[in-house]
Structure formats: C-alpha cells, structure tokens
Amino acid sequence: MAVCDFVALAAKGVRALSPYKPGKPMEELERELGLSGIIKLASNESPVGPGPAALAAVAETAKGIARYPDGNGFALKQALAAHHQVTLESITLGNGSNDVLELIARGFVTSDNEVVFSRHAFAVYPLVTQAVGARAEVTPAKNYAHDLGAMAAASTAKTRVVFIANPNNPTGTWLSADAVESFLAAVPEKVLVVVDEAYFEYVDEPAYESFIPRIEKHRNLIVTRTFSKAYGLAGLRVGYSVSDPQVADVLNRVRQPFNVNVMALAAAEAALGDRAHLDKSVEVNRIGMKKLTKAFEEMGLAQIPSAGNFISARMPKSGAEIFRGLLKQGVIIRPIAEYEMPDFIRVTVGLEGENDRFIEALKNVLANA
Numbered sequence: 001m002a003v004c005d006f007v008a009l010a011a012k013g014v015r016a017l018s019p020y021k022p023g024k025p026m027e028e029l030e031r032e033l034g035l036s037g038i039i040k041l042a043s044n045e046s047p048v049g050p051g052p053a054a055l056a057a058v059a060e061t062a063k064g065i066a067r068y069p070d071g072n073g074f075a076l077k078q079a080l081a082a083h084h085q086v087t088l089e090s091i092t093l094g095n096g097s098n099d100v101l102e103l104i105a106r107g108f109v110t111s112d113n114e115v116v117f118s119r120h121a122f123a124v125y126p127l128v129t130q131a132v133g134a135r136a137e138v139t140p141a142k143n144y145a146h147d148l149g150a151m152a153a154a155s156t157a158k159t160r161v162v163f164i165a166n167p168n169n170p171t172g173t174w175l176s177a178d179a180v181e182s183f184l185a186a187v188p189e190k191v192l193v194v195v196d197e198a199y200f201e202y203v204d205e206p207a208y209e210s211f212i213p214r215i216e217k218h219r220n221l222i223v224t225r226t227f228s229k230a231y232g233l234a235g236l237r238v239g240y241s242v243s244d245p246q247v248a249d250v251l252n253r254v255r256q257p258f259n260v261n262v263m264a265l266a267a268a269e270a271a272l273g274d275r276a277h278l279d280k281s282v283e284v285n286r287i288g289m290k291k292l293t294k295a296f297e298e299m300g301l302a303q304i305p306s307a308g309n310f311i312s313a314r315m316p317k318s319g320a321e322i323f324r325g326l327l328k329q330g331v332i333i334r335p336i337a338e339y340e341m342p343d344f345i346r347v348t349v350g351l352e353g354e355n356d357r358f359i360e361a362l363k364n365v366l367a368n369a
C-alpha cells in the first residue's frame with residue numbers, strides 16, 4: 001500500500017505554508033560551537049529583562065498553577081482598560097499578540113477574501129493569511145517603509161483585513177498619525193485595519209501616536225500591543241488588542257478559553273504598573289540605539305532609521321554570510337533574506353557590553369571579508 005502523504009492531506013493554505021523561523025536559540029549555538037558567553041541580539045527581546053514586580057508576580061502565581069487561569073483575564077483587562085481609558089469589552093487577550101493576529105484572520109477571513117500588507121512587513125501577516133487560505137495582496141514598499149497609498153489602492157471588495165505594523169519589524173520604519181488617519185479615511189468601514197503597535201513604548205517621534213484613542217472614531221480599527229518587547233515578558237506570551245466591542249466579541253468566539261496562562265496574566269498586570277522598569281528599558285534602548293547607529297555610520301554601512309529596539313543595516317555581502325561570521329564569534333543576529341532583504345542584517349539593541357561585542361565582532365567579520 002502507498003505511504004500516506006499527510007502534507008498532501010493538509011488544508012490548502014497550510015500545505016504551502018513555511019513555518020515561522022525564530023531566531024537561533026543560544027543553547028543551540030553553545031552546543032554547536034562549544035562556546036559559552038554567547039550573546040543573542042536576534043529576536044527583539046528586552047536586554048533589560050523583566051522587572052521586579054513582574055518577577056514577584058510570577059513567583060507568587062506559580063503556587064497556583066494547578067488551577068486553570070481566569071478565562072476572561074478579568075484583572076489584567078481591568079488594568080488595561082484603566083491604563084488606556086477604554087472599556088473591558090474592547091480588549092481581547094492573546095497568547096502573545098501573534099495569537100490575536102491569528103484570531104483576526106480566523107474570525108474574519110476566509111479563502112474567498114484578500115488580506116493586504118506591505119512588502120518587508122512582519123512575517124506573521126503572510127503566515128496567518130495563508131493559514132486560512134486567503135490571498136495575500138503584498139504592496140510595494142517605499143524606502144523599505146509601508147506605502148499607505150499603495151495599500152489603500154490595493155484593497156478591493158474582497159479585502160477583509162489590512163495589516164499595518166507601526167513601527168514595522170524588521171525595517172523599524174514608522175508612520176505618522178496623520179498618514180494612518182488618512183489611510184483610515186480612505187478605506188471602507190468593512191475593511192478591518194490592524195495597527196500593530198508592538199514597539200509603541202520605544203517610539204520617540206513627535207509625529208507618531210498610538211491609535212488606541214481612536215477606536216471609537218474608527219469602528220474598523222484594531223490596535224495590537226504586546227508585553228514581549230519593552231516589558232520584557234516574551235517568554236510568557238501575552239499580548240492584546242483594543243477594538244470595537246463587536247470586533248472583540250468575534251475574536252473571543254474563536255479564542256481558546258484559556259489562551260493566556262496564570263503567570264502571564266499576573267506578570268503583565270504587574271508590569272503595566274511598574275512604570276520605572278519600563279522607563280529603564282526604554283532608556284537603555286535609546287542609548288544603545290545611538291551607539292549602534294553611530295557604529296554603522298563609522299563603518300560606512302547604510303542603515304534604515306528605526307523607531308524600535310532593533311535596526312537593520314546593509315552589508316557589503318549577504319546577510320547570511322555575515323550571520324555565519326558573527327556566529328563563530330558567539331554573536332547571534334538576524335539575517336533577513338526571508339523579508340526580501342538578502343544583503344541586510346537586523347540586530348536587536350542590547351545592553352552596553354552586548355552592543356560593544358556585536359560592533360567588535362562585526363568589524364572582525366568585515367575585515368576578513
């Protein structure tokens with residue numbers, strides 16, 4: 001009898017899917033190279049780590065992990081509602097904000113629909129689009145940034161969702177509040193516009209604004225946020241969206257009942273109340289970003305100005321080669337060929353010593369080119 005091909009049996013969208021490639025884990029590189037003291041600047045995690053309040057909340061709630069979490073995440077939602085001045089009903093919690101992005105696709109998009117996003121945009125947008133068998137309409141970028149004019153023009157009667165990353169990963173590019181507002185005015189209300197603000201806390205640009213205060217004005221607006229970046233809780237997996245309550249109702253219908261775990265709920269709530277720690281993370285990033293930017297400049301490498309906690313720079317040879325050269329020196333960064341940027345690398349801003357080590361290692365790799 002013929003051997004069963006289960007990939008051929010997979011849902012149509014899933015068959016063509018290639019799994020998300022995460023940054024290389026440090027333990028894996030340590031095993032491979034027999035090195036220790038490896039640094040990882042590959043996944044836009046906070047180099048500062050979690051704050052004391054979040055850690056205390058994890059320790060405290062660990063005692064209660066025999067019980068299911070609060071499926072509605074009431075305490076965290078209440079804290080978020082107060083923080084953002086929105087109603088509880090407008091919040092949807094996710095196992096990371098990626099979970100919410102997937103809920104949006106599962107809740108609203110079918111194989112008859114189209115989803116619009118930009119070239120060089122966050123990899124999860126094509127993933128969730130394909131997983132539901134929908135067609136992705138990928139618009140050209142303008143200087144590596146989203147071209148909102150092209151994105152508005154690309155939306156058709158079949159378009160159900162548009163993903164906008166502001167700032168975008170891996171390019172670090174950001175859009176002004178005026179530009180996003182004009183975009184919202186240009187698309188029909190039945191097109192859901194997702195504004196992904198994963199790096200909101202880091203942005204220090206006068207023309208930039210969060211769109212959470214505009215969810216009442218634009219009923220088709222969904223803003224996503226995460227505790228994975230500036231709050232330093234990537235390993236716990238917790239994020240959320242703020243939207244019209246009716247949209248949130250749909251997302252909650254497809255959500256797994258206990259999608260956010262006990263420790264993540266408690267840590268996120270504590271982190272939200274720990275302004276001092278957030279400020280510290282943002283300040284460490286500001287200083288580190290300055291150093292990396294200056295170093296790339298001195299090395300004569302073109303870079304894309306970034307509003308996030310990472311920066312992408314163009315290399316004289318392929319990003320994959322630079323990646324391998326840096327690995328041999330115990331430094332993990334991210335080649336971004338899968339974002340159609342084969343001669344770029346993306347590096348996450350680290351602690352001072354980590355940034356110094358990255359810069360030294362990069363100089364060595366380029367000198368041996």
Ligand SMILES: *Cc1c(COP(=O)(O)O)cnc(C)c1O
Nearest residue numbers: 096097098122169198226228239
């Ligand atoms: C890191 C990132 C996220 C956050 O993902 P989580 O699932 O919350 O960890 C979302 N959007 C973008 C653009 C990102 O870079």
